[in-house]
Amino acid sequence: MGMNHDMIGHVYPPSQPYLVTAEKISAFVKSLGDTNPAYADGTVAPPTFPIVVTMNAMDAAFHDPALQLDYARLVHSDQRFEYVRPIRVGDELTVSASVEEIKPLGTNEIATFKTEVLSGGELVVTGWSKIVVRGPEA
């Protein structure tokens, strides 16, 4: 009993818009302990900021009953971001998540979710998150 392979290629509806504010950027930068002066005015977000919106979009997918994913056994194993441009203050981000791959790995299953982050209809960054769903203990 694992994930539903028929969901490979499934595209979820776009997430609700997320407005990027200087406060949100500054809180994220501060929580990373990043003192780079480039972030001082809160206009440009750090490279991993997109996770704030992509993780929420994937959470919605993870809980989709059709996917048959055992959330309690899920571990986030890999993350990649490919940037068209950095996220900036004033962006209104929406995320389109899709199921790119589901495959067995020993007794576990791995799945890759692609997340396209857009602002004003333009692609800003693409994320790929690989998760491992641990199989039943032997």
Next chain:
Amino acid sequence: MTIKFSDVVVGQELPALDLTFTRADLVAYAHASGDLNPIHQDEEFAKSVGLPDVIAHGMLTMGRAIQVVTNWVGDPTAVIDYSVRMTRPVVVPDTAVGSVVRFTGKVAQINDDGTIQVELGAIFGDVKVLGLAKATVRLAQ
């Protein structure tokens, strides 16, 4: 000082960073990122699911590792691709000193299109907490 594409050589090491992870850092990151999973804050809960103690968010470790690159380049928007595998967790005990992770970087490749690839490392004690960590960076010409 700006790092120029023409000044970089394969094998060049970037200045390493030793960064501390405390429980307070995890709380701040949880709120800033929206990832409120109790394994990152609640010791009892973490232990109940088989972890040795509270662990740092893998995405916090990823967010810190890239500082090796962005501190070196100066401009964080120079990063055009960044990926990691979260191989092992950073365990964070409830102490004032927390846990220290050493982040390293090395120029692995110089590309014809004016970009370079940096291989990143993240070592906690003697454990690699990130694997396959690499960033593509566009440098000033």
